Amino acid sequence: MTPRPPVRARTSGFAQGLTGRLLAWIGSVIRTLSKGKIESAIGVTVGAVWVLSAPVFLVCSLADLLDGGSDFLPLLLTGAAVEIAGLLVVRLSSFPSTLPISRLFASVVCGALAALIAVTAAHLATGVAHNLDVALVEAAATITGTNASTINPELLSLGMLLFRALGQWLAAAAIIIVLVRVLPHLGVGGLDADGGVATRSARRLAPRSGSTMARLVTLYVALTGLLGFAFLLAGMPFIDSIVHALTTISSGGFSSRLGSIGSFDSAPIEWVAIFGMFVAGTSLPLIFRAMRRGDLHRFVRSVEFRVYAGLIATVTFALLAWSDGLPSAVSIRHAIFHAVSSISTTGHMAGDFNGISFGGEALLLVLMVVGGMSASVAGGFKVMRFMVLGRYIGRELRRSVHPTVVEKIHLGRSSIGETALARIIGELFLASMFLVPTVLVLSADGLDIEGAFTFAISIMSNVGVGFGEFGPLKHLGALGAVGHLAAALLMVIGRISITPVLVALGGIGEPAQIAIRRWRTARREVVIR
Amino acid sequence: MRRIAVTPVRVAGAALIVVAAAMAISAVVALLDGGGGAEGLFWSAVITVSVGTGLFFGSKVSPLADSALAFASVGWSWLAVSLAGTLPFLLTGVIPWVRFDDALFESISGFTCSGSTILSDFGSVSQGLLFFRSMTQWLGGMGLVVLAVAILPALGIGGLELIASEAPGPTADRLSLRVRDTARRLWLLYGGATCIVALVLFSVGMSVFDAVTHAFTTVSTGGYSPHAESIAHFDSFPIELVLIVGMLYSGASFSLHWHALTQGIGAYRRVSEIRWYFCLIAGAFGMLLWVNHGEIEWFQNLRESLFYAVSLGSSTGFGNSDYILWMPAAHVTLLVLMLVGGMSGSTAGGMKVLRLQVIFRYSFRELLRARHPNAVIPIRMGSTTIEEQVAAKVVGFVLLYLGLIVAGGIALSGLGVDPVTAFSGSVSAIGNVGPALGEAGPTNNYLVFPRAGRVVLMALMALGRLEVFPAMLMLVASTRGIAQLRRRRRLTHSTFSH
Structure with a gap:
C-alpha cells in the first residue's frame, strides 16, 4: 500500500491567513495587556472576554444609530463600561506560570459568567428587561444559543436585535475556540468529559492548534455568509436574513419575528433554514475535510454522520406516520423542519407546532436530548456519546452471559478507552441528577408537569422550545423569578457541560474539603485506637 | 420413561405446580364464600397442575449449569406462570376469551407485583x-x-445464580451454605411477615378476607386491593399506619431482615x-408535605403525603386519595420515587436504591478524576467497596433501564396516549408500581391505555420484575x-455408531 500524498489546502488560503492573523493578533494583544501583578488565569479570561465583547456593543449601537433607534446611547455606554472593566481586569492580572486543571476549568466557567454579566448589563441598560432575573435569563439564552425568551422580538430596536443575534453567533464561535484551543491542554481529562472523543477529529485537522482554529473559524464565517445570502435569495428582507443567518448557523434560534421562521410562510426560506440547521448540527471538522478535498464520500464514511442523518430521517418518517391525514409537500417540509430544528438544538419554529402528535412530541424531545454531532456548535449530549452508550449496554449484556469476556468498544475505526467511557457515563448521570431538581423548581414555579419536564430538557440541550399547555415559546414567560434563575443556570450548565461547572465549584470549596477530610481521618484513627 | 435434560422446562413445571396450589386454595376460598367462581378456579388448577407435573416429571436437570441457564430457567418459568395465571380470569368468565390479552395483562401485573388493573x-x-x-402477587x-x-x-438444582437472577438487586446475599436453605429462610421470613401484617390488619378492624388479601399485597409490595377505591375504601388512619409499616418493611432487603433477626438490630446499622x-x-415525604401545604387540610396532608411517600417509595401502589389533584411539583416527587423504588433484595420494584447509590458514587468519582486524572478511587458504599465489574454491571443496567423507559414512553405516546401518562406509565410499569400520573392515576384503571399500549406495558412489567437482563x-x-x-446428541450418536 502506498502512502497517501499529502494534500494541501487549496481553497480560501487568503481568508484563512487573514483569520489566522486576526486571531493571533488578538492573542498577542491580550498577552501584552496582561502584565499585571496577580497571577490568575481567571482574571485574564474574564478580562479578555470583556475586552473582546465590547466591539459588539459598538457595532450594534452604530447600527441602531443608523436605524434611528432608541438604544444607541445605552449600548454605547454599556460597551464602554465593559471595555474599561475588561482592560482593568486584564491589566491587573497576568498568565500564571502553572495552570492546574481545576483552574483551567474554573477560568472557562468564569469566562462564560463574564459574558453573561456583560449581556445582562446590556439588557438592563437598554430597558429590554426590567428585572434582574429576566435580564439574566435573556442573557443566558443569548450566550448559550437557546431560543427561550420573554421578549417579543418585533418590539426590539435594531441594535438590540442584532446584539442578541451576534451574541448567539459569537458564543458558538467561542465554543469552537474552546474546543480546539483549550481542550488539548487538558490532556485526556478533557472539558468535553469524554476523554477527547468529540475533539479528536478536530485536533488533528492541522499540525498547530492555532491554524486549526483559523480554519474552523473561517469555515464558520463562510457558512454564515453563505446562509445569509441564501436567505436573501429566498426572499427574506435584508436585516432578517442577517439575523437568521447568525442564529441559524450557531444553532441559537433567536428570530426577528414572533413566529420565528414560520412567520415568513415561504417554502424556500424554510428549506434554507433546514439546510442551515442541518449544517449547524454537523461536525465542523468533517465539513472542512469534505469541502477541502471535495470528497463528499467522507460524510457517508463517518459513522456518526450516518446516525445523525438516520435519526432525522426516522423521526421525520414517524412524525408523518403519526400525524392525521396524508402527507403533503407542506407537511413533509414541516416534519423535516421540526426534526432538524430539534436535533441541531436550534429551536426555530415553522408550521403547526401544537398540532404535532403525542408520539412525535416524544420523539422530538429525544432528538433534543441527543443533540448534534460531536465537534459541532450544536448543544445536547451529542450523537457520538449516545452511540458509545449503546455499545456499552451491548457489552454489559454480553458480559452477563460470558462474565469473564474482555471487550473493547469500537466506534468506526477508533476504539474508546475505559476512561473516556466512564467520563461519558458520569457526565450523563450528573446531568440527569441536576435536571431532576430543576424540573421540581420549574413545576413549583408555575409550569405544568409536561411543560416543566420538556422545557427543562429542552433548555438543558439549548433548544428552548417546550411542549405542554403553554405553547412552544411561552414557558419562560410563565415562570417567576426563581424559575428564571433556575432556567438560566440550566442553560449555562447545558452549554459548558456539568463536569467543568462542578469541578470549578469544587475548586472553590477545596480548603473546606481538605479540612473535612483531615477531620474524618483523625476521627477514624480515634475510633481504631 | 426418557426424560429430556432441560433445566428451564423442569423449573417451569415446578413453578406451575406452585401456581396450581394457589388456584386450589382460591377455589376453596370461593367455595367458603359462596360467591361463585369455584368451578373455574378448580378447573384452572387441574389444567395447570397437569401441565406442570407433565413438564416437571418429563424433564431432568441439565448436567451443565451456568448463569445463562439460570436466566433462561427464570425467564421461561415466568412466561409459563403468566400464561397459567390467565386461566382463572378466563374460566370464571370475568374476562371473555376474546380479550385474552387483558387476562394476560392482569396476570402479569399480578405476578410482577405491579398492581395495575x-x-x-x-x-x-x-x-x-x-x-x-x-395470591399471584x-x-x-x-x-x-x-x-x-x-x-x-426433587427439583435437584441449586446455584445461587438461579436465585440471584430472580431476586431484585444486582447481587444475591447468601444466607446459609446451602442455596435451598437460603431460599427457605427467605420464604419463612416472608411468610412470617405476611402473617403478622394480616393479624395486625385484622385487629385494627379489617375483615378476615380483607386482612389476608391486603397482607399478601403489602408484603409483596404489589398493591392489588379487592376494592376499587383501594385503601380509601376503609378510610381509617390505623389501617393506613399498619400498611405504611408493612410497606416500609417489605421495601427493605429481606436478607438484611434475616440478619437483623438472627444477629440483633445492629445489622441494620451496618448497611x-x-x-x-x-x-x-x-x-x-417532606417535599410532599411542603408542596401540599395550604392545598390540603394539615392532618389530611400529613396522612396522604406519608402514605404516598411510602406506597410509591416501596413500589406498592396502594392509594388512599387521588394524588392527580395535587400540584405538579408533587407529581415530580412521586415520579422520582417510582423510578428509584425500594432496596435491593426486597420485594419492591424500581431501579433500587443500591443502584442509585452506585450511580452517585460513580459520577462523583468521575468528577474527582476530572481534577486528578491519575487518581485511583474505589467506589465505596458505607464501609464496603464495590468491585469495578459490579459497578459496570449496575451502570449498564441503569442505562438500559432508562433506555427502556424512554422507548416505552415513545411507543405509548405513539399509540396516542398523552406524554405525561405515557412516560409515567412507562416508569410505573417497569418499576412495578401500579398507578401512574396523568390519566392513569390511583383512582383510574389501565383501560385508559389503548389495547396495543397495554401490550407494551406488559412487556415493561415483565422486564422490570426480572430486572431486564434475564x-x-x-x-x-x-x-x-x-x-x-443438539451438539451433544450428535456426539452421543457418533459414539454409539463407532
Missing part, C-alpha cells in the same frame, strides 16, 4: 378470584423459582443502603442451550 367492576368479581389475584413477590427451590427437594432508603422516603437474555441463552443439546 384493567378490572373496572369489582362488584361482579367473585371473592375467590380476588383472592387468587392477591404474593407468590411473585419473593419469587416463584425461589419458592420452588425452597420447597421442592448504608437502608439509610439512603429511609432518607429518600423521608425527603419525599428477560433479555432468555432467548439468547435458550438458543445457545438448544444448540448445545
Whole structure:
C-alpha cells in the first residue's frame, strides 16, 4: 500500500491567513495587556472576554444609530463600561506560570459568567428587561444559543436585535475556540468529559492548534455568509436574513419575528433554514475535510454522520406516520423542519407546532436530548456519546452471559478507552441528577408537569422550545423569578457541560474539603485506637 | 420413561405446580364464600397442575449449569406462570376469551407485583378470584423459582445464580451454605411477615378476607386491593399506619431482615443502603408535605403525603386519595420515587436504591478524576467497596433501564396516549408500581391505555420484575442451550455408531 500524498489546502488560503492573523493578533494583544501583578488565569479570561465583547456593543449601537433607534446611547455606554472593566481586569492580572486543571476549568466557567454579566448589563441598560432575573435569563439564552425568551422580538430596536443575534453567533464561535484551543491542554481529562472523543477529529485537522482554529473559524464565517445570502435569495428582507443567518448557523434560534421562521410562510426560506440547521448540527471538522478535498464520500464514511442523518430521517418518517391525514409537500417540509430544528438544538419554529402528535412530541424531545454531532456548535449530549452508550449496554449484556469476556468498544475505526467511557457515563448521570431538581423548581414555579419536564430538557440541550399547555415559546414567560434563575443556570450548565461547572465549584470549596477530610481521618484513627 | 435434560422446562413445571396450589386454595376460598367462581378456579388448577407435573416429571436437570441457564430457567418459568395465571380470569368468565390479552395483562401485573388493573367492576368479581389475584402477587413477590427451590427437594438444582437472577438487586446475599436453605429462610421470613401484617390488619378492624388479601399485597409490595377505591375504601388512619409499616418493611432487603433477626438490630446499622432508603422516603415525604401545604387540610396532608411517600417509595401502589389533584411539583416527587423504588433484595420494584447509590458514587468519582486524572478511587458504599465489574454491571443496567423507559414512553405516546401518562406509565410499569400520573392515576384503571399500549406495558412489567437482563437474555441463552443439546446428541450418536 502506498502512502497517501499529502494534500494541501487549496481553497480560501487568503481568508484563512487573514483569520489566522486576526486571531493571533488578538492573542498577542491580550498577552501584552496582561502584565499585571496577580497571577490568575481567571482574571485574564474574564478580562479578555470583556475586552473582546465590547466591539459588539459598538457595532450594534452604530447600527441602531443608523436605524434611528432608541438604544444607541445605552449600548454605547454599556460597551464602554465593559471595555474599561475588561482592560482593568486584564491589566491587573497576568498568565500564571502553572495552570492546574481545576483552574483551567474554573477560568472557562468564569469566562462564560463574564459574558453573561456583560449581556445582562446590556439588557438592563437598554430597558429590554426590567428585572434582574429576566435580564439574566435573556442573557443566558443569548450566550448559550437557546431560543427561550420573554421578549417579543418585533418590539426590539435594531441594535438590540442584532446584539442578541451576534451574541448567539459569537458564543458558538467561542465554543469552537474552546474546543480546539483549550481542550488539548487538558490532556485526556478533557472539558468535553469524554476523554477527547468529540475533539479528536478536530485536533488533528492541522499540525498547530492555532491554524486549526483559523480554519474552523473561517469555515464558520463562510457558512454564515453563505446562509445569509441564501436567505436573501429566498426572499427574506435584508436585516432578517442577517439575523437568521447568525442564529441559524450557531444553532441559537433567536428570530426577528414572533413566529420565528414560520412567520415568513415561504417554502424556500424554510428549506434554507433546514439546510442551515442541518449544517449547524454537523461536525465542523468533517465539513472542512469534505469541502477541502471535495470528497463528499467522507460524510457517508463517518459513522456518526450516518446516525445523525438516520435519526432525522426516522423521526421525520414517524412524525408523518403519526400525524392525521396524508402527507403533503407542506407537511413533509414541516416534519423535516421540526426534526432538524430539534436535533441541531436550534429551536426555530415553522408550521403547526401544537398540532404535532403525542408520539412525535416524544420523539422530538429525544432528538433534543441527543443533540448534534460531536465537534459541532450544536448543544445536547451529542450523537457520538449516545452511540458509545449503546455499545456499552451491548457489552454489559454480553458480559452477563460470558462474565469473564474482555471487550473493547469500537466506534468506526477508533476504539474508546475505559476512561473516556466512564467520563461519558458520569457526565450523563450528573446531568440527569441536576435536571431532576430543576424540573421540581420549574413545576413549583408555575409550569405544568409536561411543560416543566420538556422545557427543562429542552433548555438543558439549548433548544428552548417546550411542549405542554403553554405553547412552544411561552414557558419562560410563565415562570417567576426563581424559575428564571433556575432556567438560566440550566442553560449555562447545558452549554459548558456539568463536569467543568462542578469541578470549578469544587475548586472553590477545596480548603473546606481538605479540612473535612483531615477531620474524618483523625476521627477514624480515634475510633481504631 | 426418557426424560429430556432441560433445566428451564423442569423449573417451569415446578413453578406451575406452585401456581396450581394457589388456584386450589382460591377455589376453596370461593367455595367458603359462596360467591361463585369455584368451578373455574378448580378447573384452572387441574389444567395447570397437569401441565406442570407433565413438564416437571418429563424433564431432568441439565448436567451443565451456568448463569445463562439460570436466566433462561427464570425467564421461561415466568412466561409459563403468566400464561397459567390467565386461566382463572378466563374460566370464571370475568374476562371473555376474546380479550385474552387483558387476562394476560392482569396476570402479569399480578405476578410482577405491579398492581395495575384493567378490572373496572369489582362488584361482579367473585371473592375467590380476588383472592387468587392477591395470591399471584404474593407468590411473585419473593419469587416463584425461589419458592420452588425452597420447597421442592426433587427439583435437584441449586446455584445461587438461579436465585440471584430472580431476586431484585444486582447481587444475591447468601444466607446459609446451602442455596435451598437460603431460599427457605427467605420464604419463612416472608411468610412470617405476611402473617403478622394480616393479624395486625385484622385487629385494627379489617375483615378476615380483607386482612389476608391486603397482607399478601403489602408484603409483596404489589398493591392489588379487592376494592376499587383501594385503601380509601376503609378510610381509617390505623389501617393506613399498619400498611405504611408493612410497606416500609417489605421495601427493605429481606436478607438484611434475616440478619437483623438472627444477629440483633445492629445489622441494620451496618448497611448504608437502608439509610439512603429511609432518607429518600423521608425527603419525599417532606417535599410532599411542603408542596401540599395550604392545598390540603394539615392532618389530611400529613396522612396522604406519608402514605404516598411510602406506597410509591416501596413500589406498592396502594392509594388512599387521588394524588392527580395535587400540584405538579408533587407529581415530580412521586415520579422520582417510582423510578428509584425500594432496596435491593426486597420485594419492591424500581431501579433500587443500591443502584442509585452506585450511580452517585460513580459520577462523583468521575468528577474527582476530572481534577486528578491519575487518581485511583474505589467506589465505596458505607464501609464496603464495590468491585469495578459490579459497578459496570449496575451502570449498564441503569442505562438500559432508562433506555427502556424512554422507548416505552415513545411507543405509548405513539399509540396516542398523552406524554405525561405515557412516560409515567412507562416508569410505573417497569418499576412495578401500579398507578401512574396523568390519566392513569390511583383512582383510574389501565383501560385508559389503548389495547396495543397495554401490550407494551406488559412487556415493561415483565422486564422490570426480572430486572431486564434475564428477560433479555432468555432467548439468547435458550438458543445457545438448544444448540448445545443438539451438539451433544450428535456426539452421543457418533459414539454409539463407532
